[in-house]
Amino acid sequence: MNMDYIAFCKNYYAATRIPIDLLKGNTPVYTTIGSMLSMPSYRTHEIDTSGLNLPCLNNYNPDIEYGMIEVKGTDLLIILGPNFGIHPTNELINEYMRELFIPPQERESIAEFLNTIPQISTVQFVRHLILIHQCINQETVDLSHFFGEGFSEETEKSTGEILRPEYEKEDEKHSTYVYELDLYERVRKGNVEDLKRHLNQVPLNLNANTLATTSLRQAKNLFIKTITNVVMIGAIPGGVSVDLAYALLDSYVQEAEKLSSVREIEMLCYNMLLEFCQLAGKNKIPKGLSADVFNAMNYIRSHTDSPISVEDVAKAIGRSPSFITKRFRKELGITPGAFISRCKLEEAKSLLLFSKKNLAEISSHLCYSSQAYFQNVFKKKYGMTPLQYRNTKRRIE
Structure with missing residues (x-):
C-alpha cells in the first residue's frame, strides 16, 4: 500500500491530540514532540519487538501506556502515546522525562505539551490502536487481541469509561450524575442481559474528580467508589442481602488492590457489575420458575x-x-x-x-x-x- 506515513502521523495527531511517532528500525523518522516543540528525539534505548504480538500495548511502567503497530512489509514502526489516563501530575511528568532521557531544561515545554493530551481509558486507547492498524495494514483486530479472550466486544463499552477520570465542566456534571444513577438502577433491576447491552451502547462517564496521582491508583480508587455505590444504591435495594453484599464488596476491593494494571481493574469492574446485577435478579425470579x-x-x-x-x-x-x-x-x-x-x-x-x-x-x-x-x-x-x-x-x- 502506497501511503505517506509521515503525513498520516501528522494528520492523526492534529485530529486526536494523541502523540504518535514513526520509527524506521530504531531511528525516529517523525515524532510529535519534535514536530510540535522543535525538539530532538532523546529516546536512546532500543525498542525490541521480537516476541510481541503486534499491534500491542507496551507499558514501560504501570502509569505510562504506549501502543505499538508495525507497518507490514516495511521496517517501520508506529508508536502511539503516551497515555496517562489521568491529568499528568508532576510525578508522571518527571517519570516520562526520565524514560525518554529528556534533560531538565526542557521540563516546562514538556509539561505544557503533556497537558494537551486527552485523558482516555485504556480501552479507548486500544480502540485508537485498532483504528490505526486497520488504516495502515488493512487488517482488523478486536479487543480480545489485546486483553485476552475474557475481554470481548461486549465488554468494551463503559468498563473503561467507568474508570476514566473526567475533568468536567460544571454543566456536564448533571448528566454524569444521571448516568451513574441509571447504572445503579439497572443493577437493582437485576436484568443481566439489559445491563450488558447498556454497557455496550451507552458511554458512561461516572463523576470522577482527581482521586490519585497515578492512573493505577486512580483506577483503584474509582473502582472502590463505584462498587460502594453499586452496593448501596443498586444491589441492596435490589434484594441482595446486606451480609452478602458487603462480603463481596470487601472481596472485590481486596482483589482490586492486588492488580497491577488499569485494564485488569476495568475487567474486574465489568465482572463486578454483572455479578451484583445477577444476584439482584435472582431475588426477582419466583422459586420453581421453569x-x-x-x-x-x-x-x-x-x-x-x-x-x-x-x-x-x-x-x-x-x-x-x-x-x-x-x-x-x-x-x-x-x-x-x-x-x-x-x-x-x-x-x-x-x-x-x-x-x-x-x-x-x-x-x-x-x-x-x-x-x-x-x-x-x-x-x-x-x-x-x-x-x-x-x-x-x-x-x-
Whole structure:
C-alpha cells in the first residue's frame, strides 16, 4: 500500500491530540514532540519487538501506556502515546522525562505539551490502536487481541469509561450524575442481559474528580467508589442481602488492590457489575420458575425497545405461543402480553427519571403505537401521567 506515513502521523495527531511517532528500525523518522516543540528525539534505548504480538500495548511502567503497530512489509514502526489516563501530575511528568532521557531544561515545554493530551481509558486507547492498524495494514483486530479472550466486544463499552477520570465542566456534571444513577438502577433491576447491552451502547462517564496521582491508583480508587455505590444504591435495594453484599464488596476491593494494571481493574469492574446485577435478579425470579419462562422473561426485559409480541418471544426460546402463554399463566399468573407491558412501563419509569427524553421520544423508543396511548397506559397503571411522575418522583433537579 502506497501511503505517506509521515503525513498520516501528522494528520492523526492534529485530529486526536494523541502523540504518535514513526520509527524506521530504531531511528525516529517523525515524532510529535519534535514536530510540535522543535525538539530532538532523546529516546536512546532500543525498542525490541521480537516476541510481541503486534499491534500491542507496551507499558514501560504501570502509569505510562504506549501502543505499538508495525507497518507490514516495511521496517517501520508506529508508536502511539503516551497515555496517562489521568491529568499528568508532576510525578508522571518527571517519570516520562526520565524514560525518554529528556534533560531538565526542557521540563516546562514538556509539561505544557503533556497537558494537551486527552485523558482516555485504556480501552479507548486500544480502540485508537485498532483504528490505526486497520488504516495502515488493512487488517482488523478486536479487543480480545489485546486483553485476552475474557475481554470481548461486549465488554468494551463503559468498563473503561467507568474508570476514566473526567475533568468536567460544571454543566456536564448533571448528566454524569444521571448516568451513574441509571447504572445503579439497572443493577437493582437485576436484568443481566439489559445491563450488558447498556454497557455496550451507552458511554458512561461516572463523576470522577482527581482521586490519585497515578492512573493505577486512580483506577483503584474509582473502582472502590463505584462498587460502594453499586452496593448501596443498586444491589441492596435490589434484594441482595446486606451480609452478602458487603462480603463481596470487601472481596472485590481486596482483589482490586492486588492488580497491577488499569485494564485488569476495568475487567474486574465489568465482572463486578454483572455479578451484583445477577444476584439482584435472582431475588426477582419466583422459586420453581421453569427454564422456559425464565428465558422468556429475560428476552422480554432485554427487548423493551422493540415491538415484540408473544410470537416473537416464543420463537426466541424455541417454543410455541400457546405453550408460552400456558406456562406464564401457570407460573406467574399473568399472560406474556401483560408481562411485556409491565416491562415496558418499568423502562418508561427509568427513562423519565434518568434521561432527558421527552414523552414522544420515550413513546417511540418503547414502540408504543402513539404518545397518547402510552400516556393512557401509564396513567392507568400508576395513577398519574408520565409528566406528573417525572415531576414528583425525579431524584435530580
